Amino acid sequence: MKQRGKNFEKASSLLEKGKIYQIDEAIELLKKAKFAKFDETVTISFNLGIDTKQADQQLRGALVLPNGTGKTRTVLAITHKEDEAKAAGADFVGGKEMLEKIKNENWFGFDVIVATPDMMGELGKLGKLLGPKGLMPNPKTGTVSPDITKAIQDIKAGKVEYRADKEGNLHVICGKLSFDSAKLVENIGVITKQVVKIKPASVKGVYIKNCVLSSTMGPGVKVNYDVK
Secondary structure, rough: OOOOOOOHHHHHHHOOOOOEOHHHHHHHHHHHOOOOOOOOEEEEEEEEOOOOHHHHOEEEEEOOOOOOOOOOOEEEEOOOHHHHHHHHHHEEEHHHHHHHHHHHHHOOOOEEEOHHHHHHHHHOOOHHHHHHHHHHHHHOOOOOOOOOHHHHHHHHOOEEHHHHHOOOOOEEEEEEEOOOOOHHHHHHEEEEEEEEHOOOOOOOOOOOOEEEEEEEEOOOEEOOOOOO
16 A cells, blocks of 8 residues: 655544535645645546446546636647648647658657648558657637637637546646635636536436545545536
C-alpha cells in the first residue's frame, strides 16, 4: 500500500469524515490545506452511472470556462487558412509540412492541434502517432472546424475537454488554486451544468454517483455538485 506523506495526512485531517461539502466550502478547504510550493490545478471528478460500452453513453466534449484554466495552451493549426489562424493567435500554423515535421522529427512542441475539415485526410495518416497522445483533432471537442478562428480563440480563452473513462469517471480541470474563490465557483458551475445537460436519455437510476473536488497535491473533498 502506498504510504501518504506527512503533509498530505495533515491536509486530510482538515476534512470531516463522511461530510459532503458545498463547493465554496471545499475550495476554502483546499486553499487552507495547500502545502505544495507551486500553483496547483483544481479538478472536479464525477463518478457517473453510465455504461460506456453503449455508444450513446460514451461522453466526450469540450466547454469554455468563463475564467479560463490559468494555463496558456500552445496551439498548432493545420489549415490552408494560414493568415486567419495566425491572426486568431495560433502558435504554429501550416499544412503538410508541419505534419512531416511531427513524423520525421518527432516534434511535439504544442499542447493541442486544431484543423479545418479539409486537412483531416492528411492528419488521419498520423493517427497511430497522434491518437495515443490524445492529440488527434475531433469535431466533438471543437478542434476540427471550418471556423478556425473560433476554434483557436476558444482554446486560448480557456476551453477544457472532458471524456468519461470505461469506469464512468469524468475529470475536468476547473482552474488554479490561486484563483479567486468566486471565479472557481463560477467555472465549476459551468462544468456541473454541462455534465447534467449531457446525461444520456438511456441512463437509468442514479446518474451522478459521486463528485469530488481536488487540487494537484491535496486530498479529494466530496462535494454537492448542485451549483445554482
